[in-house]
Amino acid sequence: MPARLAFADVTNHLATPRTLELMGGGIFAWHGYAEVLLGGRWVKVSPTFDAPLCKRMGVKALEFDGASDAHLQPFDADGRAFMSYDRIHGIFHDVPARFLAVEMPRLYPRAHAAIRAGEFANG
DSSP states (O other): OOEEEEEEEEEETTOOHHHHHHHTSSEEEEEEEEEEEETTEEEEEOOOSOHHHHHHHTOOOOOOOSSSOBOOOSBOTTSOBOEEEEEEEEEESSOOHHHHHHHHHHHOHHHHHHHHTTOGGGO
């Protein structure tokens, strides 16, 4: 099945205070998602949150019907804003790893320092 990478800046409106502190705000730059070619058109899919995490966050798990886009959930179960796509960076044939290796520490110095110190997964 043909597939390709796409990247966008997204806002996580329900991120935890610790995550917001580490990331320096609610915008998550260069969030990756996939596009798959189905029925002659590219369909956007973002398999970011699994069912157990969705349940903990009070968000309905994404359902993929095989024909429609399945992007991040815009609202939680209570109708509060959850995720939004703010800036589309485009489609890539491969992960721009060298670019991201420079860009992520620049954008997220606190998170980068926490990762290097082994603290991010525990926070």
